[in-house]
Amino acid sequence: MEKHLSSKFYEAMKRLEPRYPNKKALILPALHQAQSEFGWLPKEVLAEIGEYIGVHAAQIREVASFYTMYNLKPVGKTHLKICTNVACCLRGADDLMDFAEKKLGIKCGETTPDGKFTLSEEECLGACTTAPAMMANDDYVENLDINRLNEYIEGVRHG
């Protein structure tokens, strides 16, 4: 089988192996590591993880599909995930979502044609006292308002 994952992936897994009583426990760490390399998890990559762990590719997919953070489809270069749960909602998250949809010209759940942005709705991020909040890839952006969101998007567009 052709290898897609880098040697960095296999080195990271080697370091983690002794920290668990069995290899299956490495499925989540492996999915995270693979996604950090590709931005999402193509079928061939799931299969390669399965081969490394020693389980069928379907079992990897079964696990990956349970968790919302694993992207089973490609996403834009910047993935904006706006929290619309209670605390953020009370502080105007719905308006932020409306604004982001108009500004980016896409609906929630879609990716811009240039592949720069994906917009998603996020469940509670644990940033309730600094609401409303969103994630932009791995980073939290808190105490948001429409101006800050606008600046953020502009910054990414021109950055």
Place this chain on the structure above:
Amino acid sequence: MVKESAKQNQQTLFIQHFDNEKNRFLSHYLSQMNGYAQARRVLTELTPDQVIEEVKKANIRGRGGAGFPMGMKWSFIPKNSEKPKYLVCNADESEPGTCKDRQIITYTPHVLIEGLLIGSYAIGCKHAYVYIRGEYVRETKILNEAIDEAYAKGFLGKKIFGTDYSLDITVHRGAGAYICGEETGLLNSLEGKRGEPRVKPPFPAISGAFSCPTAVNNVESIANVPHIMSMGGEAFAKLGKIDKSGGTRLISLSGHVKRPGVYEMQAGSLTLRQIIEELGGGILDDKKLKAVIPGGSSSPILTADEIDVVYDVEPLGKIGTMMGSAAIMVINEDTDLVKLLLRITKFYAHESCGQCTPCREGCHWMESILHKLIHGEAKVTDLDLLIDVAGNIGGKTLCALGDAAAMPVQSFLKKFRPEFEAYIKGQKRYA
């Protein structure tokens, strides 16, 4: 004018360290907080049983939501089992409204690591895991850096403090699933499976992580352990101003208050009104209070005239709600509670793992009725149907997610029914 009195009279263990990001380094913990002194004393002078006894005396309830006495939980771990034993720290922090554990990890990760070291020694664990929610990328990095510092100093690893005791700690990232905050869902996720809760019994104390005896404790619970050992269980218990609740509580105060934030109070020392008015500075823009969700989004809602209640487990239980993870969400007069309930229900429908039919089907059913309602398409019998569906989820599922989804629906309808009826009568329309 904001009253500061409540704040000033409080003895706190955590928040005074939440002001400077440099506090997270080992050098600060050692020089300013007498760091690892308790772990050293415990490992070199005390038996595991003595530690558990001290924690029992402290009257500390679990801080994750269920409030189970922590010392008792540890005492359930069988002493003579030949299997490895595990201490697993629940850092999934996913109940909407809750954000206190994130502060502990960001500002004082070494308190958590020292707590893990003492707790692991007490239950005979050689490898502890911290299961942290996947979104906490930055917090994971901070915690791993602190763990590396502890290894470098010999506070983790082999033969700690010159004793025969060894401990490893591994941080395991989740990947976006509310249900992994439920302890057996968490354990399945740690084992590389879908985070579906398990049938109990067997309880984790007998068969938990990797089918071995396991204690699962919340971040704040474990971070209290060094404090318990340093002040003694009895003194810790006395910090609480109410029976059965020792120590302090970290509160996540959000929504329509002037000063949202993470606060700390001695357990049972303030009413919900004092928390909102004195700590939170009152309602944002001086609007009127309409309702309060007192313990995370699953806890039954309170009306504005129910908030003169001592904020702790039993007093809240007496008025039909719960303290949960101490996440208070304050709601002003302008808020549409029907829309808010739809948002809450949508969350539980999204997060239901799908194993149990009442929850899998019922949560979506409730969501679709509420959806119909706000679009003016519901009949008055639909409100009774909503209550009926909720009643057929609660208590009929493997884990508490079913109850978590049912309680908001039942309490919103019981206390704010006219708002729901307004949509049926066409007096209100979804904007």
